[in-house]
Amino acid sequence: MDIPTRNLAKYIREKGINVTKLSKATGISYGALYDSLLNSERDRDLRLGEALSICAFLELDPREFAEQRQE
Numbered sequence: 001m002d003i004p005t006r007n008l009a010k011y012i013r014e015k016g017i018n019v020t021k022l023s024k025a026t027g028i029s030y031g032a033l034y035d036s037l038l039n040s041e042r043d044r045d046l047r048l049g050e051a052l053s054i055c056a057f058l059e060l061d062p063r064e065f066a067e068q069r070q071e
Helices: 003-015 019-026 030-037 048-058
Strands: none
Touching: 003 030, 003 048, 019 030, 019 048, 030 048
């Protein structure tokens, strides 16, 4: 999984964001979101448009997820 998808997925999980609501708000299918954000076996990268739509919905700068976060 690419770094931006991994970082965005971690953010979604940590904040407890409901993927069903995210799907309805962004128009991205639930299956695509689930496979990218929650299903570690599928390992699907988000498409650029998907990531941008999610960040717009969350009112976050997509660049925050572009680099490896040091923890």
